[in-house]
Amino acid sequence: MNGTKAGRLSTREVRRGRGMRMGLAPRAARRQQRRTCHPGTCCRDDKRSLGVPNPKPNGSGHGRGQFHGFTITLMYSRGRSMQRPPSGHFIDPEPFRAYCREAAFAPGAVLRTKGLLSIDMYLLTDGEVEVSVERNGQPGAIATAQRGAPIGEIGFLTGVPATATVTAKTESRALYIDDPTWREIERSEPALAVELYRTLAEVAEGRQSYNLRFLAAGEAPQPDITSKVVLCRTPEQLLEAQRIRYEVYCEELGRTSPFADPEKRVIADDLDETGHVLLALENEAPIATLRMNMARHGPLGLLTELYGMAQSPHHPEDTAIVTKFIVRKDHRVGQSSFRLMTTALEMAQRYGIRQCFMDCVPELQPFFTSLGFTQSGPPFLHRENGRSYPLVLDIERHAKKVGRLAALVLR
Structure with a gap:
């Protein structure tokens, strides 16, 4: 794709032009999004409390927050320090429907299993899934992802085993993306492929950074993998x-x-x-x-x-x-x-x-x-x-x- 117009997209083009097709709103719109709480959240309307769930009066329970269209739920207990959950960009699935088949998942169906390699990824179109990151072999923080969230993009793009287990919480649907799908999108709409590559890079960076911080907070060190x-x-x-x-x-x-x-x-x-x-x-x-x-x-x-x-x-x-x-x-x-x-x-x-x-x-x-x-x-x-x-x-x-x-x- 080097040398094409798609390969030379400026930041402004991605944000204001073609980027709008994927839900990447202009700066003013994103600022307004950050000021709007997700229904049912407890966060106040200021930057310091943005997306940080308020604990219940008894000090245990769960909180919810909105992160660029990615709804996060953290489970926590009294006395434990809170870890800021990973952010994720909303990706509008509609431009990709012409190239992807849609898969359906019943509640409890596993979309990803931590530690396994995968040759594909998903883009949620409906429903809600739970993302669980283990620590020291025990269940860890649980986040929920909804429409527009990519699933399995880190392993698919880098070839490493899945970093989390993803399970359908409700009846869910997602677009299926594998290598032939990627090649078809690149051939037919290179600008769309460029936008997706860039957005997924930001999503993956945020999620990997969060995973490292979460795992580093464990009580026992992880053994070296040789x-x-x-x-x-x-x-x-x-x-x-x-x-x-x-x-x-x-x-x-x-x-x-x-x-x-x-x-x-x-x-x-x-x-x-x-x-x-x-x-x-x-x-x-x-x-x-x-x-x-x-x-x-x-x-x-x-x-x-x-x-x-x-x-x-x-x-x-x-x-x-x-x-x-x-x-x-x-x-x-x-x-x-x-x-x-x-x-x-x-x-x-x-x-x-x-x-x-x-x-x-x-x-x-x-x-x-x-x-x-x-x-x-x-x-x-x-x-x-x-x-x-x-x-x-x-x-x-x-x-x-x-x-x-x-x-x-x-x-």
Whole structure:
């Protein structure tokens, strides 16, 4: 989008012009909004008390406040200091309806689970949801979000696990936004995409800052996390995964790849564009990678035929493939392989994938067979791995088995 008019929007244009489409009111209007209490709030009409709930006379209960169209409810008890809740911009969902399908959630339905990776986000159009941030493994502050609030934008845009659990408090509806949706908005209305990127950046910054302050106030320090799995959401993260591929395939194993770039020391192909690339980090250093492509998100090339996917009754809507599953040599005897695999299977199951296809070299077939994989077609000559066996896993039937085995390794 660089070089387009949309990429050069001024602050005034965002606030007064195109920004109005997303509910970003001009300065005077926002000033008036700040002076208007949300119905049922206890805050006084001055800046110092803006959005800060007044405690009940007995010193316990809850308060409500209005933050730029984002209604916040904090639960608290006598003697505890109050933390200022995160602010959030109202985003008008209407301009996005042409590009997004709408999802419905019954009361109690979980939109996000803290600690899990996601490949999408939501924009609330109706109803109310609760956002819970845990501290020391215990339920923490609870905020409520209503129409115009984004859900899951931090994990979707940065690839990190969800920072909070989000549950529908009432019958709720939300626009569903994933990578294909983003690409369509960018192609069709780049100015709208620019506004959304900028607004979400402000929302994410406010929420992350609040989460850090809230967690820092805990009585016990959180243990250092030395290993984690993230989704590659930036060119830099994807480049790290592509370098691991080249390092192992070409430099360690001495194989040739038609997709290798010796000058950049990367292996990249067309499936990276629509795939969900996972990256395992240890002390922030990349050590392993895996790529999952859902058939519903784009063509899979010859792998559809080589894996025998057309024979599946669930193809193409509920099938996926796993490729480029690579672990650096000094980390193969450890947790990285299982952590990547279980993360991918959990994601696949959560997004309605029924069968997952992959291939492996002959010496690894017994291992994958023990996990529940079965051969899905005749062997073929892989351009990077040599002779390979196509495999398929019935996720509903075997995901728990893989999870139990992984738990023994990861404990």
